[in-house]
Each structure stands twice: as C-alpha cells, then as structure tokens.
Amino acid sequence: MSYQKIFDFLFELGASLGIKIVYALLVLIVGHKVVKFIKKRLLSSGKIVKLDPGVRSFFSSFMVVALYIVIFITVAMILGIPTTSFITALASCGVAIGLALQGALGNLAGGIMILIFKPFKVGDYIST
Template sequence: MDTQKILDFLFELFASLGLKIIAAVIILFVGSKLIKFIKKWIKTSSKLEKIDMGVRTFLGSFLGITLYAILFITIAMVLGIPTTSFVTALASCGVAIGLALQGALGNLAGGLMILIFKPFKVGDYIDTSSTSGTVTNITIMYTVLTTPDNKVITVPNGILTNSVIENYSASDERRVDLTFATGYECDIEKVKEILLSVANKNEKVIKEPVPFARLVRHGDNSLEYTLRVWCKASDYWDVNFDLIETVKKEFDLNNISIPYPQMDIHIDNVK
C-alpha cells in the first residue's frame, strides 16, 4: 500500500512537472542557439564593420552574459522556482564584484571610450600628463606606448581617459617653434633675414604658410627672436634639429654673436 502511494505521488509529480521540464529544455536549447547567433552576428556583421573589433568583441561577450542570465531566470520561472531571492542574490553579487573590480571596470570603460571616440590610433605619437610615446597597441583594458628610446610603457585606459592627451600625429602638418638669442649690437633686420633664409632653404619646410621670423623679447643679456615654420608631422624632429644647427653656422659666418648670461659686479671701497 505504501509502495502504491509512493508510485502515485511520483506519477503525479512527473505529470505536473513533465511539461515544465520539457518546456525548460526547449527554452534552454533555443535560447542558447539564439545567443550564440547574436554574438557571432555582432562580430561578423558587415553592418557593424565601422565599429572597432575590440568594442564588438566586448559588446558580444557582455551581451552574451546578460542574455544567459535572463535565460536561466526564465527557465527557473518556468519550473516554478522562486526567482525573487535568486535575483536579489545575483544583484548583491554584482554589487560586490563591481566594488572589488572598481579599478578594472574604470579601465574597461576607458577602453570603450578610446575605441569608440578614437582620440588616438595605433601609430600616433601622444603625450599625456605622465608619459609620452608612440601608440603600438590599444586593448579594452590598457594602451601600450613605445618611447623614442624604445621603452615599452603599458598605461591603464582609465588613467588615459582622465588625462589631457596631446596627439602630435592627429594632423598631417606641424609647426616648429624655435627661439634664438643674439647680442644687442646685432642688426635686427640682418638676423631676421638669416632666419628666413635658413628656413626657406630647408627642403622639408612647407612654403605655405610662409616661415615667420620676428623679434619677440628684450632679454637681460640678449635680443630673442622666434622662428616658426611648418612641416609634415613625420619630419618634425628632422626640421627642428636641422634649423638649430644651420642657424648657428649662419650666425657664425655673419658674425652674429650669441651672448651668454653675464653679471657686472661693482665694488665700492667702504671706509
């Protein structure tokens, strides 16, 4: 008799849960296939090709995790499992994980901003508040810079997005600003003529806008001139160093003195 009651109970239990189990299995199968399709579509769709691959990969992973969470909650509801406590526990875990990974999440958000808004790209030379170098790699969490002396610097994206970034490669052309000092006895027009002549003879200097040379300051020991020329961004340092060297040679040939700081001391005899 007891055995019969047990069998009847199991039969009733299966009858009540059987359809729910079948429905849950179908939902799991269809939902999993749909989530995989969505993730693959995000990575391979030609409609999203303008979005950086790093952003697409992250969005696919994030969306996959979110959809799987929704899928399992739906299955639990179909099976009649109370979901209120489950959702509460999941939310609590999310808050705890978020606090523990606050720095990492900041880098993640920074990486997304960099990949979406593109303040710089691989190959650009940038200067931040803490370092500078050529961008060699951009990931979702950090950016890799290579300095002129071949040091490799890994910068968290959270730091980059909270810093002022100077991108020296954003434009095809850059302006070279140089300052030269001469003695007060030197002819102003002659100095300006030499500076402009040196600039115009340099093949890497762009002719438009035209080179600019003017007297800008009366210093304590010298007259200070500025020379401004434009060149291709890739030629910046070559033009900078070439002009400094050539101007010095031309000053020497034309007897233009370059003064050095000096101080006159007068001693009075105190009786």
C-alpha cells in the same frame, strides 16, 4: 495508505514535473540557438558599422552573458524555483564586485571609450 494511492501520487507528480522539465529543456535549447544567432549577427554587423574588432568582441560577449543569465532565470522560473532570492543575490554580488573593482572598472570604461571614439592613431606622439 494503499499502494494505489502512492502510485497515483507519484504518477501525478511525475506527469506535472515531467512536463515542466520538457518545457524547460525546450526553452534552454531554443534560447541557446537564439543566443548563437544573435552573437553571429552582432559579430558580422560590426563590419557594416565599422566597429573595432575589440569593441565588437566586447559587446557580443557582454550580450551573450546577459542573454544566458536571462535564459537561466527563465528556466528556473519554469521549474518552480523561487527566483527572487537568486536575483537579489546576483544584484548584491554585482554591487560588491563593482565596489571592489572601482578603479579597474574606470580604466575599462576609459579603454572602451578609446576603442569607440579613436582619439589616437598609430604613430601619434603623446606627451604627458
């Protein structure tokens, strides 16, 4: 095998991989800017809709995490990393965590409902 063939192979590999890396970095940077913009809009739009600050913070944090997961999977797909096994593992972890934290997640859902619907006010007396 001649040095010219090795050099040509490495040059072609570097060119194709370099383009993928640049494209992935571009998607990562633009995605990060979009997530920051969406987070700012979510936090400010809650003032218009009159949402509780805790609800606004919870939903904006949830959306930010979900969008970053989508960006991560998109970048992995651009780089040619197989994402089916990653998505399967992520779903399995979600099911395992959901089953392990069943009671706590029920309490979390109840707390979110109390924050959204506000059935109680400060000064209300609650008896059991």
